[in-house]
Amino acid sequence: MSRALDSVRTRPYGIALAMALGLLIANVVARSSFATLSSWPATLATFAPFALAAMASTPAIISGGGGIDISIGPLLNLVNIVIVAVLIPHGLGSPWVAIPIALALGAAVGAVNGVLVTVFRYQSVLATLCTLFVLEGVSLKVVPQPTSGSAAWLTHLGAKIGPVPGALILIAAPLLVWIGLGRTAYLRSLFSVGGDDTASFSAGVNVTAVRILAFTIGGTFAGIAGIALAAVTQTADATQALQYTLPALAAVAIGGTSLLGGRGSLLGSVAGAAIMFLIQTLLDSLTVSDLWLQVVYGALLLLAIVLGSVLSAPHRTRAEPI
Amino acid sequence: MSETPPALAPSPAAPSQAQPARPILTVRELAKAFGPTRALRSCSFELRPGEVHAIVGENGSGKSTLVKILAGVHHPDEGEVTIADRVEVRRRSPRQAQNAGLVTVFQEVLVVGPQSVLDNIWLGTDGLFAVPISADDKRQRAQEALAELLVSPPSLDAPVELLSLSDRQACCIARALVRNPRVLILDESTSALDVATRDRLFAVVRRLCAGGGAVIFISHRMDEIEELADRITVLRSGESVATLKRGESNADLLVRHMTGEDHLTAGVEVLPPKARLRGDVLLRTEALKLHPTAEPIDIALRAGELIGLAGLEGHGADAFLQALRGAHSGQGRVLTGSGDRLTSPAQAVAAGVVYVPRDRRRESLFPTLPVLENFSLPTLRLDRNWGLVRWRATRTRLSRYAEQLAVRLASPTQLITALSGGNQQKIILARWLAAGPRVLLLNDPTRGVDLNAKRDLYRLLEQLATEGVAVVMLSTEVDEHVELMDRVLVFREGSISSVLEREQLGRARLISAFFGAPGGQDE
């Protein structure tokens, strides 16, 4: 039993993955058509923006020191808007142009957040709150009214590219980047900084660079999320800015990443997003009234994090409340 | 007096014995201010290859600022630091300091909890992406460094947060060692270590010096300085006031330099035991087992006694203290003098058993609150009138204790973080004294406390004992036990291995009791 607990401790996303798997099975049981391969691309395309938003919120949180990025939602929406309402109508809708621009925009905003937090030493919540306001305002200026626009490659991304669901490629991209980063010293440094920034600084780690990079990476992932959103909706709507912000944070927490920093994983965030997504589809399949969705959602979120905390709590002395 | 260990006897090969060799590190007129506070005014000294150079000074003398400048954490306002003829750039980072061969182990145990021992040891050596040293090399050198320091080193892959405080500090020291430092700076690094590890650290220090490196050693503990230091530089109020050679100095002389007064702190006036009434039993344990396989403990604590708890870290002294405060969850009971069983810390306080924690920063201080509140929090209800707190009453109470404890406050509303470590500890002590304890439990209260404040605390504890309080104090400083205590309970393997009465107390005897060996030689 303690071996199981140990493995949960070292791999905090373990529980989340298990729950996601369980929910997947439950979904298939509830509605066997869930498992038909032909419906997967559409399902995944709907899931992708949310999963990517959760992944985009993760690096800033891992970097610790109160790190959080609540501007991810508006950022991915802005990228979506730029693609659908700016690039495509102006003839810049080719994927070779649009995708780099999307990524660059995400990275730039992420970098700005990173600089605000490290160089200018604003609290993360405040700095990203301000970015949130600015991005919302910019989005509203660009598309005062919702518009739409389409491109063939976007449609493919929202469906299939060859045999592979486009959304799968989008979701896999950040994971591959993360694995790549894991082969360098960067991820280890990120977790060091998140675990204890004064210890890391005094030992010689370049905390500033690590943190700025964390926010930049998160922003880039948000750029990918914007592409995913464009692929599935092909509309630009400024009022959708906050749609993903809070659920993404919930997904990150369910996935086992600590908001204190230094612990967590990208895979966990995907799992957390999957859990929330699959709960919704499960309730739909069971034809539980939509109205109950929120209640069940909330209750399950609470259950998940309480369970996660109880099962993976490291040795804490009694005198430590939080 | 302890004998000079053979390793330090001058050997012909040691460069420090020939003409003064070119210094390995020169600090010239360093100055640093933080806002209005001038932490360093003019600090200068030289470090020669092969020497252990001690830096002593009270809290507020500028020691920790000096260390942080050398470590690259802070930038000096004036002055220069020269390493082997190369004047260092002023705006250095910790990484640059390390690259120049200057490696620091801080007083705080700075580890990243969730990460492994291996990662903690090599923390800071990688680039942003590049890994200059291979994984195998890292493992091997980490293993070697740990083996030098610890009798039973932990697994390299264990998360550091599961280790004891002493082992975590050992990791920090190993972190410094694997960088092959030319100059190793140890800033009060021994305070978190247990005795066994500390001795091994001293051996490492000697090895480094014999190899041509040098060590800067900062400590409050006279016995360690006497054992290790070749030369001693004294800091006072941000200035380096004297550099003494080994043999030229003694504790009194050092204290005189540190305080700038003819303040000879002779030993505490120890009242002979007969003059202190050993009163009623205030607290006793009944078949208390600190862990399932330990021997049961039956001990009675009487009013007017000064009892020391000693032993290597993790051997039960701390667990015993936790039990006495009502936080015991195993077998056995702790009873008050009137027979009530202690089941929780809150109940213990109500019964007059009060506990002063060890880690001031983590367990006692409220950094954003003023001194007044740090003092009054547990006893604030005494100042209530119609549900509202009358701060004037609180201030009056505080000033009574401040006077008794010799703490001079600019204002009771200043932040507690503005006080020195010694004064902070006094305020914390006042906090608990205000609760009117009959039993005072103290967990290593003089850690990070300067000499004068320590003496003040000793006097206070003596006085409390005379007034009939039972004082139980866990201490990792052997001299404290020898000076103060009526009885010392030595813990080994989770139970009491020996009880030494005042007449039997001596340094060597006590330390050998830690290891379970029959008593050593004492003066």
Added chain:
Amino acid sequence: MSAVRDELTTSSDRPPLKARVGNLQRRFPLFQLMAVVVLFEWGTWTITDFATKQSVFSMLVAASFLGLAGAGQTIVVLIGGIDFSIPAFISAGAIVMSELTGTNGWGFVPALVLIVVLALALGAVNGYIAHRFRVQPLVVTLGMASIVTGAVLVWTKAQPTGSPPAFLGRLSSVTGTIFGIGIPPIVIIWAVVAILAGVVLRRTLTGRRVYATGANPVAAELALVPTRRIWVGTYAASALIAALLGVLIAGYAGSGNVTLGDPYLFEGLAAVIVGGTAFGARGDYWRTVLGALLLTVLSTVLVGKGYGTADQEIIFGLLILVVVAGYGREPRLRDRI
């Protein structure tokens, strides 16, 4: 003797101006006060009808809503937590009051009592879960928000109906009067809340325990502060204030719906942060009051200058950064070792 070591100031020099100001700022919100005054003056001089009684009352009413939305958040931030369920409780309070009194014919007082009881209970659950299981309050309150919103949706079958008693509308109206005095009642209510909060936080045992819990939870526990009770009580209070605010907003808007509380999350948080309260026992509710005033005056000035919503948001974000730059930044890493 050794006490001399405490103050290593340069002989008898008084600390330089910057340090003195910094010290004062730590204790009194100077920057925020100045910013409000400056902005208001700017508005008065450059916008017509900015400083009329109608306009000022209008600003005060808006600031009251914002300030009350930030009240619960303030105390929660003081103990080191955060409350993302405030919007949900606001909406729920509005809907429940409207439905019960408007559609179901309940009296005002019974409906109010029910709302109070439910808010306290559910808020207490927030605090309990966060403390007992050591999970981040941000996520706990997100979950609770979902539950509360969902429960209300189920109860009203997603069609909230009814309107609250008319007198509630008069309480929050700009032209309202109270006891014959021509000041909108809600402003008076806000002032009363602010004074109460100030007294409770600064002069009661509970208030000081709140600060202790936020400053160092471990030390607080050891100093016999019942931290679990503090967490439960603080979150219960936050939910209660939010629900009562919802009742008032229902009066203002004439009905309730689930998105009523949404704008108050980030704006309320902004008011708290701009006011200068930081996580972990730094700050108090007066700062949030100033923060709410600051943000309200700012947005009124922007509207008066003809900036649309989009521009307003952008300027909002940028200006907050500028205003907070003077006092709200974290200490350097090198100073924390």
